Amino acid sequence: xxxxxxxxxxxxxxxxxxxxxxxxxxxxxxxxxxxxxxxxxxxxxxxxxxxxxxxxxxxxxxxxxxxxxxxxxxxxxxxxxxxxxxxxxxxxxxxxxxxxxxxxxxxxxxxxxxxxxxxxxxxxxxxxxxxxxxxxxxxxxxxxxxxxxxxxxxxxxxxxxxxxxxxxxxxxxxxxxxxxxxxxxxxxxxxxxx
Numbered sequence: 001x002x003x004x005x006x007x008x009x010x011x012x013x014x015x016x017x018x019x020x021x022x023x024x025x026x027x028x029x030x031x032x033x034x035x036x037x038x039x040x041x042x043x044x045x046x047x048x049x050x051x052x053x054x055x056x057x058x059x060x061x062x063x064x065x066x067x068x069x070x071x072x073x074x075x076x077x078x079x080x081x082x083x084x085x086x087x088x089x090x091x092x093x094x095x096x097x098x099x100x101x102x103x104x105x106x107x108x109x110x111x112x113x114x115x116x117x118x119x120x121x122x123x124x125x126x127x128x129x130x131x132x133x134x135x136x137x138x139x140x141x142x143x144x145x146x147x148x149x150x151x152x153x154x155x156x157x158x159x160x161x162x163x164x165x166x167x168x169x170x171x172x173x174x175x176x177x178x179x180x181x182x183x184x185x186x187x188x189x190x191x192x193x194x
Contacts, residue, residue, distance in 0.1 A: 001053040001077050002027065002167065003068055005086040005109040007145075008058040016129040017144040020085040020109075021056050022156070023127060023163040028054045030164060040070040050171065053077075057109075064109040065116025072117070082122040083170070085163065086110060087144060091128025093193040094155055096163060098125050098170070098179045123175055127163055130193055155190040162188030 004024030005017075012018050028035045028045050035045035035054045045054040053075060057067035072082060086109055091097060101121045104111035114120045130152075132143035148156060162182070170178035181187060 001055060001071060001075065001082050003055045003057065003064075003071075003082065003084045003113075005061060005064055005084060006056065007061050012145070014147050015145050016087050016148060017061060019087040019127050019129060019156075019159070022160050023085045023125070023167070024054055024056060026160045026164040027167045030168070040074065041067040042071065044071070052171065061109040062112055065112035065114070068113050069116040079117055079119055079122050082117075083125060083167070084110065084113060084122060085125040085127065085167070087129045088126035089129060089131055089144065091126060091130075093128050093130040093152055094159060094188050094190040095128040095185060095192055096125060096159075096166060096188055097128075097183050098123065098166065098175065099183075100124075100175065123170075125163060125166065127159065128192075152193060155193070158190040159188050162190075 002024055004020040006012065006021035007017060025035060031047045031050065033045040033047050033054060035043050035056055037044050041057060041059050043056045043058060055071050057064040059067050086107060090105060100123050103120065104114055110124065166178050166182040169181060185192065
């Protein structure tokens with residue numbers, strides 16, 4: 001199950017916090033899957049051919065775990081079969097890190113999933129969005145819910161493509177192969193912005 005994190009509603013569509021939605025949408029598009037059925041408080045699609053569920057929780061970021069827990073329960077998939085794609089303040093724009101487990105690192109969507117599942121042992125595709133110039137949680141909140149600058153927006157298509165490539169590699173050859181190839185600078189094919 002591949003879950004993209006973001007917020008519903010048009011107001012949030014092009015924000016940094018919705019990068020997870022964009023990346024999962026791109027992979028689904030490549031696989032000819034429409035992610036628009038309403039189920040589990042989410043928009044969902046499925047590739048029967050590949051045995052992959054695509055889930056975009058519509059609960060708002062802070063409650064993503066509710067939707068993910070329902071989806072896992074109903075599909076009988078394990079936490080080890082869950083991949084979550086989300087934005088990451090602690091990585092520069094144009095950098096991605098794939099990892100299994102770990103803390104939520106202050107990301108409310110990831111923290112909600114850990115809380116709902118009772119374990120952090122799922123795979124995360126952490127997609128860098130850089131840090132705000134100002135420090136503090138209000139600055140961080142404003143930043144993740146803000147839109148990309150012109151320089152950032154020019155890089156977004158490459159980021160979305162690169163993350164979808166990484167997901168394809170992980171599906172074809174395994175998470176470790178995807179980590180080897182994409183957990184390094186330059187792997188997404190665009191110049192990093194801190």
